Amino acid sequence: MLKNASPRIISFYTSATIAGFFLLVNVLFGLIFNDELIWLPIVLQTLIIFLVSYLVFLYALTRYIYRKIKLIYKSIHKFKRATKKNLNAVDLSSDIIGEVEQEVSQWAADQAMEIESLKTLEAYRREFIGNVSHELKTPIFSLQGYLHTLMEGALYDEKINMKYVKRAVKNAERLQTIVEDLDAISKIESGQLDTEADVFDIKMLVEEVFDEVEIQAAENKSNLIFKEGANTNFNVIGDRNSIRQVLVNLIINSVKYGKYEGTTKVSFYDMDKYILIEVADNGDGIDQEHLPHLFDRFYRVDRSRSRHAGGSGLGLSIVKHIIEAHKQTINVRSTKGAGSTFGFTLAKA
Numbered sequence: 001m002l003k004n005a006s007p008r009i010i011s012f013y014t015s016a017t018i019a020g021f022f023l024l025v026n027v028l029f030g031l032i033f034n035d036e037l038i039w040l041p042i043v044l045q046t047l048i049i050f051l052v053s054y055l056v057f058l059y060a061l062t063r064y065i066y067r068k069i070k071l072i073y074k075s076i077h078k079f080k081r082a083t084k085k086n087l088n089a090v091d092l093s094s095d096i097i098g099e100v101e102q103e104v105s106q107w108a109a110d111q112a113m114e115i116e117s118l119k120t121l122e123a124y125r126r127e128f129i130g131n132v133s134h135e136l137k138t139p140i141f142s143l144q145g146y147l148h149t150l151m152e153g154a155l156y157d158e159k160i161n162m163k164y165v166k167r168a169v170k171n172a173e174r175l176q177t178i179v180e181d182l183d184a185i186s187k188i189e190s191g192q193l194d195t196e197a198d199v200f201d202i203k204m205l206v207e208e209v210f211d212e213v214e215i216q217a218a219e220n221k222s223n224l225i226f227k228e229g230a231n232t233n234f235n236v237i238g239d240r241n242s243i244r245q246v247l248v249n250l251i252i253n254s255v256k257y258g259k260y261e262g263t264t265k266v267s268f269y270d271m272d273k274y275i276l277i278e279v280a281d282n283g284d285g286i287d288q289e290h291l292p293h294l295f296d297r298f299y300r301v302d303r304s305r306s307r308h309a310g311g312s313g314l315g316l317s318i319v320k321h322i323i324e325a326h327k328q329t330i331n332v333r334s335t336k337g338a339g340s341t342f343g344f345t346l347a348k349a
């Protein structure tokens, strides 16, 4: 019964026990030494003892509990977060200890979760820094190699000097791509994207991107078209520039990893509140085992092919970041030998 008792109940039972004991002793004394019991003073004294001890106990308990609880709250609320409890007073009718116990175990669980997520973040950060330096190393070493060879005499060798300079430039460009992509990711992560900034026609934007990537597409004799029956104009809401970046990355990938003389088809589907935009190629496709990792930073299915194509391995990661910043989704499906389709949604205007 006293398991979840409040200070009032504890004080009440303790005082009642003391007063009861006093009453019992008095009655026994009265019976043994006097012939007759004088009830009125005994009852009055018992009541006074009960009242005084109740008040003393209540006061002492409250002071004691209040001090202890204040200490506990001070330690668990180190960030001066608003506490539910008003520390200027202890609610005498409630199960204070039970409540504190609950709050402390909630606090401990929160702390454990916080530590766990910090550990994950720290591991992720370490891995990311490792990846970045690894990715930067390759072009830096190549660049150094070509420049040193040129310095040591190749500069005057007409047969190779231009070739080496061009390779050095290519590596410098790769470095630039990686740094620009990292910059783009950090900008998106720091929330500098206004995802409701523009209302624009998505088909017109795709047409612009088709023009923009024309040269790369021509090199691979790729055909960039809209899918018949799914080529209606739609107005969507988003950050036009970053959606352009998404389309450039997806369309360039379809050209880079599609087949020679392949076709990239873009289609739009009306999904009530959203528009689904799909970019499909008829290239080699991607093995199922790679699909869950495709949007990870620096993940490449075929490293040498990606490097050769000048990729940083960050393109799809940027795409995912942008789409998620718009609170939309992106997915990929692919069949080995038949091609890949990347689809993302945007809010309809």
Ligand code: ADP
Pocket: 249, 253, 254, 257, 258, 281, 283, 285, 286, 294, 299, 300, 301, 302, 306, 307, 310, 311, 312, 313, 314, 315, 316, 317, 340
């Ligand atoms: P990058 O192209 O710079 O390597 P991405 O993040 O754009 O990096 O793509 C990651 C990997 O996904 C690529 O290296 C490639 O292996 C694979 N990939 C992307 N798009 C396609 C596609 N349309 N068809 C086949 N593979 C693709």
